[in-house]
Amino acid sequence: MxxxxxxxxxxxLLLxxxxxxVLPYPSATLPLCTDLRAPVKPKKPLTFCPYDGKACCDSSQDSQLRQRFDALNISDSACASAVKSILCATCDQFSADLFKVQSGPRTIPVLCNSTTDGGAPSKSQGQAVDNFCSNVWDVCQNVSIPDSPFAPSLHRKTAVPESSNPYKLTDLWPSKTEFCNAFGGVSGEDSVCFDGKQVSVLDNEELMPPKGMCLEKIGKGSYLNMAPHPDGSNRAFFSDQPGKVWLATIPEQDSGAALGLDESSPFVDLTDEVYLDSIFGMMGLAFHPDFARNGRFFASYNCDKIKSPGCTGRCACNSDVDCDPSQIVSPDGTPPCKDYVVVSEFSANGSSSSTAEKGNPSEVRRIFTMGIPFGGDHGGQILFGPEDGYLYLMMGDGGGKSDQYNFAQNKKSLLGKIMRLDVNNMPSEKTIADLNLWGNYSIPSDNPFSEDKQLQPEIWAMGLRNPWRCSFDSERPSYFVCGDIGQDQYEEVDLITKGGNYGWRMLEGPILFQNQTTTPNITLVNSNDTILPVAGYNHSDVNKKEGSAAISGGYFYRSTTDPCSYGSYFYGDLYAKNIWAALENPKNSGNFTTTSIPFSCAADSPLPCSSVPNSPLPALSYIFSFGEDNRKDLFILTMSGVYRVVRPSRCNYTCSKENVAASTPHQPPPPAASSSNxxxxxxxxxxxxxxxxxxxxxxxxxxxxx
Incomplete structure (x- = not known):
């Protein structure tokens, strides 16, 4: 046979x-400009480049592109039209992807090419075969273009031979094939290419929200933070508000086992450093991406300068931001800047950090210290960027009612901001003094201050009230999403981009903010190019009696455990009555729709779940945070314990993509696993x-x- x-x-073979x-494909980046900022609608219409709606150019840049095009003095109309469209591609809302800014600078966007090096056909963003690169060659190959943008010296950083005449494409490139190998590319799930027209998102597949979220309870402790072990194993760190950190083993799905965590033996105990109160404590925990080798980890916590002699530093209310601490009167009589936000570095014991089971509670160095004027809204989460390796610090507006000093909109204040710090290159004491830094860190050279000198150099984004739980999408790291707690009306989910202004206190979510001490200024809102939330909810939606609410930002779901949830961004409310799924439709557009989904606890949960009286909801008590492990499974950290998202069929939720018969315990991921699939x-x-x-x-x- x-x-x-x-x-x-x-x-x-069929299997x-x-x-x-069914393998999940990586998705393209969101609309971003070449400077990694979000595109905005120009205040004045562009007259040269045909881009309406949001764009990456303003009228001044549009004029500069016109001048550059005129200087090329292209006589052939067909070639001139093609080159004009290429120059204007820098205004496209997907220009960061078109120009592959993460791979290094290039002068020409990726031109759609119908064949790859191997001759296989490709598809453009409209899903039709496109050969724009070939068209550019055909219409421009014999046209003289002074100071040609297609010069190999600009693309390869090599000099053009002196004997050549750098005008025609045929003088610069031996053939169409080599030209398109250099400038051509394809458009797919993970990239876009330029076909001479504005990039459009054409995706007929509409994501649907899951029928429900099935949970199992695997831990009893009450934790604020969860961080997967950087070695890629099935271990994770958990920390609580008082300041203890535990190293735990996460059981396999469907194993029936609980979280492997010994509360009597913490990884490190920082409670002597941490000031604990209802809104204070250890707020953040982050492990260096190279922790398995260098053993570095970081904690963000609060200290009280009255109770702790080592709690010292500058106050965020100072003359630089037109704030006089002596004029601040707290409702409870607490003096301004009694409480501080601190980020400290610690180290794991042992020669091999990946196997270390204990950390050293002695501080290695103080990364950041800042006194907050009022007793609240201090954020405090820290996390490392998955691509740049920098430390991000989320800071609230300092806790004053309605942010009466307007710290969140003050470019000289670090309150109401997301900061981006380099903790790999430590500054000298002279540098710290010269730059007026708040601790031991360096400033990444591409932080927004490089283009806006009015900004404090630490700032990455501004206009936030109290960011509570941010995360990077593990498949699309440019998707950096934060929940931001509102004051009176609205809880929001923000898609954070470089230099973005998210509106507070001019806006609360999408709503003009007004109270006794501030007046909404519509002109100011528009002039500051504020970025509206991509999702959120009104306080009255979750608590009609008191109108009280507090968002907890979550994660994009990237596990294969519940295939019907794949790609959804999950977030919840402190009071644990609502969990939402935000879905991006169409994909890669930055446009989200939200659905409140039911959730319940599996009957075969490793630890028994209690229920809310007269309700089918499990008694989570309060949702503090969400977490993600190295398998990309999703966790909810609550006052009543640790819950994990499991197969929907365990709660009788319907999911046509779930293969129940094949649901067996899977093996732990190998060390240093980098694949999100x-x-x-x-x-x-x-x-x-x-x-x-x-x-x-x-x-x-x-x-x-x-």
């Missing part, structure tokens, strides 16, 4: 093909040996038949 005709072989179809590739790893056995049997059968 011919092995290829063997039924088992055919079944095996592999099916798996390839771990679950699918683990299934692939299981199928490949199976198929190998099948083919061996086929071979034996063939030999026996012979």
């Amino acid at each position: 011919d092995c290829l005709n063997n039924k088992l072989s055919i079944i095996c 592999l093909l099916l798996l390839l179809l 771990t679950g699918s590739y683990q299934l692939l790893n299981l199928l490949l040996p199976l198929c190998f056995v099948v083919f061996v049997l086929c071979r034996l059968d063939t030999v026996g038949s012979a």
